[in-house]
Amino acid sequence: xxxxxxxxxxxxxVLLEAGIEKAExxxxxxxxxxxxxxxxxISLMRTTDDVNLSLTGIRDQKRGSTSINKTDDGFxxxxxxxxxELVDAGxxxxxxxxxxAQTAESFSRGPEEPDVDLMYTRMKAFLGYCGTKYPNLILxxxxxxxxxxxxxxSNSNGVxxxxxxxxxxxxVVFISRDGTSTSSFNYVGVSMEDLSKELHTYDGMDRLMGQxxxxxxxxxLEGSFTGDVITTPECMEDFISTITRYLGxxxxxxxxxxxxxxxxxxxxxxxxxxxxxxxxxxxxxxxxFTGDGFKAENSTIIDRGVLSSFLLGLYGSRKTGKxxxxxxxSFYVIDPGxxxxxxxxxxxxxxxxxxxxxxxxxxxxxDFSGVAKNSYYIENGEIKYPVSETMVAGNLKQMLKTIKHIxxxxxxxxxxxxxxxxFSGITISGK
Amino acid sequence: MKRLDLSRYSDMFTGYTELRVQENRNxxxxxxxxxxLENSRDSASGVSARSYRSGSWGFASSPEINDDxxxxxxxxxxxxxxxxxxxxxxxxSDLPASSAVGEWDFATKKTVAFRKDRIDFVKGIDSYISRKxxxxxxxxxxxxxxxxxxxxxTSTGSKAFSMTPRSLMYIILAVDTSSGPVELFKVPATLxxxxxxxxxxxxxxxxxxxxxxHLLRKAEGVFPxxxxxxxxxxxxxxxxxxHEAIGHTTEADSVRGGSVAADYMDQMVASPxxxxxxxxxxxxxxxxxxxxxxxxxxxxxxxxxxxxDGVLRNxxxxxESALEFGVEPTGNARGFMFSDxxxxxxxxxxxxxxxxxxxxxxESVEDGYYLIQSSNGQADSTSEFMFGVVLGYEIKNxxxxxxxxxxxxxxxxxxxxxxxxxxSDDMSWTCAGMCGKKQSIPVGMGGPAIKCRINIGxx
Numbered sequence: 070x071x072x073x074x075x076x077x078x079x080x081x082x083v084l085l086e087a088g089i090e091k092a093e094x095x096x097x098x099x100x101x102x103x104x105x106x107x108x109x110x111i112s113l114m115r116t117t118d119d120v121n122l123s124l125t126g127i128r129d130q131k132r133g134s135t136s137i138n139k140t141d142d143g144f145x146x147x148x149x150x151x152x153x154e155l156v157d158a159g160x161x162x163x164x165x166x167x168x169x170a171q172t173a174e175s176f177s178r179g180p181e182e183p184d185v186d187l188m189y190t191r192m193k194a195f196l197g198y199c200g201t202k203y204p205n206l207i208l209x210x211x212x213x214x215x216x217x218x219x220x221x222x223s224n225s226n227g228v229x230x231x232x233x234x235x236x237x238x239x240x241v242v243f244i245s246r247d248g249t250s251t252s253s254f255n256y257v258g259v260s261m262e263d264l265s266k267e268l269h270t271y272d273g274m275d276r277l278m279g280q281x282x283x284x285x286x287x288x289x290l291e292g293s294f295t296g297d298v299i300t301t302p303e304c305m306e307d308f309i310s311t312i313t314r315y316l317g318x319x320x321x322x323x324x325x326x327x328x329x330x331x332x333x334x335x336x337x338x339x340x341x342x343x344x345x346x347x348x349x350x351x352x353x354x355x356x357x358f359t360g361d362g363f364k365a366e367n368s369t370i371i372d373r374g375v376l377s378s379f380l381l382g383l384y385g386s387r388k389t390g391k392x393x394x395x396x397x398x399s400f401y402v403i404d405p406g407x408x409x410x411x412x413x414x415x416x417x418x419x420x421x422x423x424x425x426x427x428x429x430x431x432x433x434x435x436d437f438s439g440v441a442k443n444s445y446y447i448e449n450g451e452i453k454y455p456v457s458e459t460m461v462a463g464n465l466k467q468m469l470k471t472i473k474h475i476x477x478x479x480x481x482x483x484x485x486x487x488x489x490x491x492f493s494g495i496t497i498s499g500k
Numbered sequence: 501m502k503r504l505d506l507s508r509y510s511d512m513f514t515g516y517t518e519l520r521v522q523e524n525r526n527x528x529x530x531x532x533x534x535x536x537l538e539n540s541r542d543s544a545s546g547v548s549a550r551s552y553r554s555g556s557w558g559f560a561s562s563p564e565i566n567d568d569x570x571x572x573x574x575x576x577x578x579x580x581x582x583x584x585x586x587x588x589x590x591x592x593s594d595l596p597a598s599s600a601v602g603e604w605d606f607a608t609k610k611t612v613a614f615r616k617d618r619i620d621f622v623k624g625i626d627s628y629i630s631r632k633x634x635x636x637x638x639x640x641x642x643x644x645x646x647x648x649x650x651x652x653x654t655s656t657g658s659k660a661f662s663m664t665p666r667s668l669m670y671i672i673l674a675v676d677t678s679s680g681p682v683e684l685f686k687v688p689a690t691l692x693x694x695x696x697x698x699x700x701x702x703x704x705x706x707x708x709x710x711x712x713x714h715l716l717r718k719a720e721g722v723f724p725x726x727x728x729x730x731x732x733x734x735x736x737x738x739x740x741x742x743h744e745a746i747g748h749t750t751e752a753d754s755v756r757g758g759s760v761a762a763d764y765m766d767q768m769v770a771s772p773x774x775x776x777x778x779x780x781x782x783x784x785x786x787x788x789x790x791x792x793x794x795x796x797x798x799x800x801x802x803x804x805x806x807x808x809d810g811v812l813r814n815x816x817x818x819x820e821s822a823l824e825f826g827v828e829p830t831g832n833a834r835g836f837m838f839s840d841x842x843x844x845x846x847x848x849x850x851x852x853x854x855x856x857x858x859x860x861x862x863e864s865v866e867d868g869y870y871l872i873q874s875s876n877g878q879a880d881s882t883s884e885f886m887f888g889v890v891l892g893y894e895i896k897n898x899x900x901x902x903x904x905x906x907x908x909x910x911x912x913x914x915x916x917x918x919x920x921x922x923x924s925d926d927m928s929w930t931c932a933g934m935c936g937k938k939q940s941i942p943v944g945m946g947g948p949a950i951k952c953r954i955n956i957g958x959x
């Protein structure tokens with residue numbers, strides 16, 4: 070249909086007319102402009118448009134969902150017919166429900182249109198900067214994009230949300246080579262609302278690219294020991310992602326979450342507070358409403374060591390009988406600590422500065438193991454040398470209680486704000 | 501997807517250009533503990549064009565498939581290439597101008613199943629598990645099918661159509677232990693649509709019985725010691741090793757980006773027992789799980805023998821890297837969605853079978869591990885890799901011992917492959933995985949079992 074802002078409402082109407090009892094629809098329109106660097110040169114410019122129109126219907130407590138990337142009436146009506154086949158073939162489940170009525174709202178943030186010439190200028194300057202400052206660094210890939218998203222959500226309880234959001238994203242993947250010596254690859258990404266700053270000045274860019282050029286010659290650790298691990302903000306972001314997966318619908322519904330009985334209980338050192346802030350002014354990224362039709366709010370997940378919220382959606386909440394989260398997670402912020410990063414290193418007798426963790430999926434009891442990538446050996450309070458073929462193993466649940474220090478310094482990459490954290494009692498093993 | 505006459509747009513092409521119309525259709529049913537948590541059908545279709553001008557590329561896509569949209573994406577792709585060419589002025593040579601024409605349709609010839617048939621299949625699997633396996637505390641069955649249908653023309657005269665379906669099923673079982681729940685999963689996956697792959701639940705009962713037996717043994721399992729050990733990697737792990745740790749380093753764009761394989765051409769990088777091939781569409785007379793006959797640049801896809809008898813022999817190429825390396829394109833350029841530009845991707849990567857039997861290989865290990873199934877894997881430009889291992893057993897004095905709890909193996913592939921001392925005479929394939937490299941895309945991987953020395957970690 071011509072007016073795309075009315076599509077999701079139209080879909081709800083058509084679903085109800087077709088006999089669906091409870092209906093919801095969301096429409097996402099995405100326009101992306103993208104500059105790509107391959108092997109050090111700007112080689113590709115992309116402009117892509119896409120649409121995602123999702124329909125969900127419930128009848129006789131049976132649920133089905135379809136999604137298409139068209140908004141023409143004919144495609145919508147076909148999709149409704151498909152949905153009815155899915156619903157009728159489904160199984161009755163009294164837990165199926167849609168979001169209750171809320172006040173209609175519209176949201177917007179960030180630039181809706183890109184400045185393509187400035188994108189090119191910034192990318193070119195970044196390549197020049199890297200070539201001069203890091204001659205051994207190879208940019209395997211760099212992508213600078215502007216992404217504009219229009220989202221609409223409607224349901225048959227009268228919920229109606231819409232948002233317009235624009236942001237720039239920059240991600241760079243790099244290695245370093247010195248003769249025939251090659252470092253492990255590393256990457257860093259940032260989201261931003263404008264291109265007012267040169268790309269290399271964002272948090273982490275210079276630090277990680279500089280480290281890469283130091284990592285062409287590495288040392289294998291001998292033997293195994295139990296020591297301290299300082300996780301960098303980039304590495305900690307991955308650990309948070311793993312930890313919060315235990316708080317979502319699936320592991321709590323199946324009862325396999327290591328935190329299933331921990332709500333309101335101490336699960337971490339009292340200095341650790343973890344928040345999810347999808348509507349924070351501090352972060353360039355975020356969202357205004359959830360996929361299941363609720364206005365998003367910021368939340369605290371771990372409050373001074375106590376698990377204060379799961380990340381359950383509407384279905385998971387009703388299925389488990391536990392409280393629904395006020396957002397869908399992500400955009401994590403950890404409160405700063407009171408220790409300077411340098412002092413954290415000085416306090417390590419024997420351990421690792423863990424800059425990237427390449428690990429297997431943790432087992433259902435939280436055990437994890439994996440390889441310390443782009444990482445450094447620390448001994449007697451000094452960073453000694455970059456390591457290779459070094460394994461790190463522990464248990465996520467125990468690890469959260471063994472925090473020694475949290476840094477004052479934090480990295481804001483537009484999608485999270487995270488400090489360095491020292492954990493003790495981690496198994497570190499070489500060849 | 502409606503077939504279109506794309507050739508009528510070829511007069512709009514300025515320089516090397518691809519025009520692709522594509523639809524991906526995905527069906528998913530997820531049942532957890534007897535309740536359907538997901539019952540969904542998705543489709544995404546559209547048109548894209550990619551244009552090349554003296555070393556600069558332009559790409560554009562639209563979800564609309566009509567005359568206006570097709571003309572728009574061709575012009576936008578050309579404008580984008582022109583924008584970059586004006587700024588970059590790279591003055592690269594023209595791309596190799598080969599062409600290929602053909603159609604490959606792997607759609608079912610059977611009557612298309614109703615939704616109810618699919619749900620009944622999932623219920624049949626779930627019901628068997630619930631009925632037979634008494635210690636299970638959680639069970640998940642997910643049926644997932646993907647159809648990828650593409651039409652392509654290029655300015656070099658290529659014209660292709662393909663419909664490549666993939667069907668897979670996740671089965672995840674959990675039992676309780678004193679240290680918490682222990683899980684194990686299995687993912688049968690193969691080329692073909694639901695109607696051709698999942699005939700009836702009873703065909704999977706034997707696999708389910710074996711999965712449950714493994715899970716019960718894993719629940720009583722132990723953590724392996726840490727350090728270098730003699731290990732036998734079953735096909736699943738040998739396949740992911742071939743893909744992640746060797747395959748990615750030998751994609752020509754990775755080589756150009758500084759991968760360690762850049763220094764190893766024609767050098768001994770593995771035991772002479774190791775020959776590793778990225779098959780285009782057919783291996784040992786059988787159709788591969790992800791057959792690619794013509795790639796998304798309109799090049800006939802051919803097998804790439806990456807390692808031959810232990811010596812690194814070839815990289816995988818698209819048209820542009822072939823031009824740079826002075827070789828023929830190998831047909832490895834693929835895009836996942838209509839809105840994705842083709843990248844150099846593996847197709848079906850495997851070590852070729854050898855002459856040993858699995859039982860001989862196990863008998864030859866005095867103290868080591870038989871590692872059967874992986875969860876995930878990563879590798880980098882140095883060929884250093886890490887794989888999660890969710891199923892394995894100790895080997896003591898040539899016999900299988902206790903099961904292992906989840907662990908991790910790691911090493912440097914080009915070092916580790918030199919320790920291969922036996923390769924089994926059997927072969928198995930899977931296409932359960934999605935390979936991530938800017939875009940995710942289905943890939944085939946497989947192989948025989950290999951005996952090697954590898955770093956095993958864990959607690």
